[in-house]
Structures are given as structure tokens and as C-alpha cells.
Amino acid sequence: MARIALTVLVKETYLSRFSVVVDGCRxxxxxxxxxxxxxxxxxxxxxxxxxxxxxxxxxxxxxxxERPMRTC
Incomplete structure (x- = not known):
């Protein structure tokens, strides 16, 4: 199974519970x-x-x- 790199943005109303969101994704x-x-x-x-x-x-x-970056 292929793994992909990604970035997750936390809702502003959950910033005080940032670690809870991270744990949920884990x-x-x-x-x-x-x-x-x-x-x-x-x-x-x-x-x-x-x-x-x-x-x-x-x-x-x-x-x-994440999108791959290309150099010219």
C-alpha cells in the first residue's frame, strides 16, 4: 500500500485541543x-x-x- 505525504489544518475552534486532533488522526x-x-x-x-x-x-x-515540486 502506497503512503502519501500530507498536511492537516486544525479548525480554529479546536486550537486549544490541538493534541486531541493529532491523536485522532494517529x-x-x-x-x-x-x-x-x-x-x-x-x-x-x-x-x-x-x-x-x-x-x-x-x-x-x-x-x-503534498504535491511534488519540479525544478526547471
């Missing part, structure tokens, strides 16, 4: 690599077929898969 299978609490964002990776499950975690505002 329970869905996300491997969290970086937490930026002040920005309300964390990043990591998850199996591609579980990506939509993260959007259902309470407190998640959006889930953005």
Missing part, C-alpha cells in the same frame, strides 16, 4: 512527523486509501496531500 493511521501548534498545522503521511478518513476526524478543517 488513530486513523497517520504517522505524524511535524507539529506546528502555533500555526494549527501538522504534517506526516498515511496510506492513500485512508486519506478521506482524516477529513472525518473531529477538529480537522482540511487535509492537503
Amino acid at each position: 488513530r486513523e493511521g497517520m504517522a505524524v512527523e511535524r507539529e506546528m501548534v502555533a500555526l494549527g498545522v501538522f504534517s506526516g503521511n498515511i496510506e492513500a486509501e485512508k486519506l478521506t478518513d482524516l477529513e472525518l476526524v473531529e477538529g480537522v478543517a482540511s487535509v492537503e496531500p
